[in-house]
Amino acid sequence: MLPLALSGVAISFPGLAQPVLSIDGLAVPAGGRLAVTGASGSGKSTFVNLVSGLERPDTGAIRWRDTDIATLSESRRDRWRATNVGLVMQDFHLFPGLAAIDNVLLPARLARAATAEIKARALELLSRVGLSRPNQSVETMSRGEMQRVAVARALLRRPGVIIADEPTASLDTEAGAEVGRLLLELADQEGATLIVVSHDERLTERLDRRIRLAAGRVVADTAAEVSP
Amino acid sequence: MIRFVFADLRRLWAASLVIVLLVALATALGVAVTLQERALRLGSARAADKFDLIVGAPGSETQLVLSSVFLQPAALPLMPGEVLTKLIADPHVAWAAPIGFGDNFIGYPIVGTTTALISGTTTGFTKGQMFAHEGEAVVGSGVDLSVGTEVKPMHGAAGEGGETHADSIYHVVGKLQPTGTAWDRAILVPIQAVWHIHGLGEDHDHAGEANADHNAAAEGGEEHHHGHIDADAPLDESFSRDVPGLPAILVKPKTIGDAYTLRQTYRTTEGTRAVFPAEVLTSLYATLGDARTVLMYVAYGAQTLVAAALMLIAVIHVAQRRKQIGALRAFGAPRFAVFGIVWLELLLLVAIGVGAGFGLGYGAAEFLAGLFTAQSGVHMPVEFTTSDAVLAATFLTVAALMAALPAALAYRQSPVEALRG
Ligand SMILES: Nc1ncnc2c1ncn2[C@@H]1O[C@H](COP(=O)(O)OP(=O)(O)OP(=O)(O)O)[C@@H](O)[C@H]1O
Ligand SMILES: [Mg+2]
Numbered sequence: 108m109l110p111l112a113l114s115g116v117a118i119s120f121p122g123l124a125q126p127v128l129s130i131d132g133l134a135v136p137a138g139g140r141l142a143v144t145g146a147s148g149s150g151k152s153t154f155v156n157l158v159s160g161l162e163r164p165d166t167g168a169i170r171w172r173d174t175d176i177a178t179l180s181e182s183r184r185d186r187w188r189a190t191n192v193g194l195v196m197q198d199f200h201l202f203p204g205l206a207a208i209d210n211v212l213l214p215a216r217l218a219r220a221a222t223a224e225i226k227a228r229a230l231e232l233l234s235r236v237g238l239s240r241p242n243q244s245v246e247t248m249s250r251g252e253m254q255r256v257a258v259a260r261a262l263l264r265r266p267g268v269i270i271a272d273e274p275t276a277s278l279d280t281e282a283g284a285e286v287g288r289l290l291l292e293l294a295d296q297e298g299a300t301l302i303v304v305s306h307d308e309r310l311t312e313r314l315d316r317r318i319r320l321a322a323g324r325v326v327a328d329t330a331a332e333v334s335p
Numbered sequence: 336m337i338r339f340v341f342a343d344l345r346r347l348w349a350a351s352l353v354i355v356l357l358v359a360l361a362t363a364l365g366v367a368v369t370l371q372e373r374a375l376r377l378g379s380a381r382a383a384d385k386f387d388l389i390v391g392a393p394g395s396e397t398q399l400v401l402s403s404v405f406l407q408p409a410a411l412p413l414m415p416g417e418v419l420t421k422l423i424a425d426p427h428v429a430w431a432a433p434i435g436f437g438d439n440f441i442g443y444p445i446v447g448t449t450t451a452l453i454s455g456t457t458t459g460f461t462k463g464q465m466f467a468h469e470g471e472a473v474v475g476s477g478v479d480l481s482v483g484t485e486v487k488p489m490h491g492a493a494g495e496g497g498e499t500h501a502d503s504i505y506h507v508v509g510k511l512q513p514t515g516t517a518w519d520r521a522i523l524v525p526i527q528a529v530w531h532i533h534g535l536g537e538d539h540d541h542a543g544e545a546n547a548d549h550n551a552a553a554e555g556g557e558e559h560h561h562g563h564i565d566a567d568a569p570l571d572e573s574f575s576r577d578v579p580g581l582p583a584i585l586v587k588p589k590t591i592g593d594a595y596t597l598r599q600t601y602r603t604t605e606g607t608r609a610v611f612p613a614e615v616l617t618s619l620y621a622t623l624g625d626a627r628t629v630l631m632y633v634a635y636g637a638q639t640l641v642a643a644a645l646m647l648i649a650v651i652h653v654a655q656r657r658k659q660i661g662a663l664r665a666f667g668a669p670r671f672a673v674f675g676i677v678w679l680e681l682l683l684l685v686a687i688g689v690g691a692g693f694g695l696g697y698g699a700a701e702f703l704a705g706l707f708t709a710q711s712g713v714h715m716p717v718e719f720t721t722s723d724a725v726l727a728a729t730f731l732t733v734a735a736l737m738a739a740l741p742a743a744l745a746y747r748q749s750p751v752e753a754l755r756g
Contacts, residue, residue: 152755161665161751182670189667196754200662204346205339217336217668217676260666272754 108298109171109267110137116167128153128323142311143304145320151304155272160184193261197273199253201245208241211260232259251282268300275307355688361641362692365634370700372627378715382516383612385456388586390601390609400615403583405517416578427593434583435529438488445522447529463509469528470566472505477519477712503564515714534562535579649741660745661753674746681738689730
C-alpha cells in the first residue's frame, strides 16, 4: 500500500506551447482510491505514464512513499514499476500463443521472479477473477476474459498500487462492470492504492475521490469540494 | 524466457521456416563446395597413393596421370617397348608394369597389365584368383560382373561404343577387394591379350604387324588390326624382347631415393617422361583450389545477401511488434530480457538454419560424390574436419553480432509509445 504525492509536476512535448500536464500538488493516501476523468487529450494517459514511472516529468517530484520516481533512471524505474505497480490498460496487451496462466506469469518470468509461490498465486488469482481454465490460450478468450487475465497479471507481484487506464472502455457494459467490480474488490483485498482513469461513471463514482483534468490541469477534485 | 521464445516461434512458424530455409540454403552452398573440394582432393590423393612413378612418352603429364591413375580415356602417345624391359632390369625398381588401354565392356574399361601391378596396388581378392592365362580377367570391386562371366571386349575406349572383337572372350576368374580408386571399375587382363587382340607383339597370326607404329590406347575404331586372344596361352610376363609400344608404365621404386633417381633418369632419357602422380595432382589441386575460391566467393555473396535480408526482416519484425515489445517492459519485464528475447529468437533460427545447412550441404556433397564414384570408381570421402566447426562457429558468431541490432532496437523501444498504440 503506497501513498502518492505529486508536487510541481509538469511535462511538455516538443512543438506544444502548453505543458501537456501540469499538477502543482496532489496527494493520495496509502490505500486511497482515485478516479481520473477528463476529455480526450486532457492528459489522463500522460498522468498514468508519469505516476507509473513510464515517463519522467520535466520538473517536479512524484513521490511514492519515500521514492521519488522522477529522479530514477529508466531501468531503475522499470524495476521499481515491476515490483510496485500493477498496470491494466485499455488494450489488454496479452501475448497471443500463450495460455492465460503463462500470460499472467510472463513479466515475472522475464524478471526471474517466478518462484513457486508466485506460480501458485497466479493460479489463485485466475480463479479469483473467475477464470477456471488457466491453460486456455488467450486468443480464444472473450474480451472480458482477456481483461480479467490482465487484472490477474497486474496483481501477481502484490503491487502497492494498481493503475488502470480506461480498463473498461473496450468492453461491453456487462463485462466492463465485472472488471470494474474486480478491480475495486481486489484492491481492497490486496490492500493496494488504486488509480483508475475512466470515462465510465458507474466505475468512477464508486471511488473515494475523483479529479477531472482539462488541458493538463486539475479542474475539479471531489476532495476539494468536501473540504473547501 | 526460452518458453516464451518457443511459443513465439511456434506462432510465427511460417516466417520462421522461411528464415531457417534461407539460412540453410546459403550455408549448404558453402558447405557443399568445401566438402566437395575436400572429397575430390582426398579421394584423388588416395586413388593415386599406390601410383608412385609413372613413365610414359613425352606429352602432357596431366594427361598421363589422368589416363593411368584415373583411367580417363584419352589418346596417349606411345613410348618404345624397350623402356619396360630396361625398367624391369633396373636395380632401383621393385617392380614395373605396363598399362595398356583400348577396349571396354559394357562401359568398364579393359586395362591390360601384369600380375605385379595387381598384387602391388590391391589388397587381394574377395573371390577367385589372379589371371593365369591370356584369356582370363580379373575385375575390380566396382565391376558388376561375377567370377565366371564372359567378357567380350568392345573396341575403343569406354563410352565410345564400337564393335566387339568377335572371337575374343575373356573369362572373369577373380574379383578384387575395393581400393577406392578408378581401378575398381576396371577389367584387368594380361597385357599380352591386349596386344594380341590388336594384332601387336609376338602374335603368331599377324607377325608382320607386330611393331607397327600405332596407338593401342585409342585407335578410335577406324583402323582395325584384328587379332584374337589365345585364351589358353600361359602368361608371359618377362617382357625381355619385342615389347610393343606402350602408353604408360607404373613403376614401384625400391626407396624414395630410388624414386627420385628414376624420375631423373627417365625424365631426361630420350622418348620418355617420368612423373610423380602426387606432384601432378598437387598442381591440379591449385587449380581446384582456385575454382573452390571462386565458388566460395559465390557462397559468401549468397550468405551476405541472406544475412542482409535477415537483418531487414528482423528490423521490420521488431518494428511491427513495437507494441508487444514495449508492453513487456511496461508490465515489468526487464529491459535486458526484451533484448534477450529478440536476440535469442533470431539466433535460434539462424542456428537451426546453419545446422540444417550443414546437413543439407553434407547430403549434397555425398550425393555428388556418389555420382562421381559411380562414374569414375574413385571413392570420394565426404567428411567434416575441425575447420568446419570453426566455420559453423564463425557463422553463429556473426549471427549473434547481427542479431544484436534488432535486439538493441527492441531494447530501446519506448514502452510509452507501445502502450499508446
Ligand atoms: N509524446 C508526445 N508528443 C507530443 N504530444 C503528446 C505526446 N504524448 C501526448 N501528447 C499530447 O498530449 C495530450 C494529452 O495526451 P493523453 O494521451 O494524455 O490524453 P488522454 O487524456 O489520455 O486522451 P484519451 O482520452 O483520448 O486517451 C494530447 O494532446 C497528445 O496529443
Ligand atoms: Mg488516454
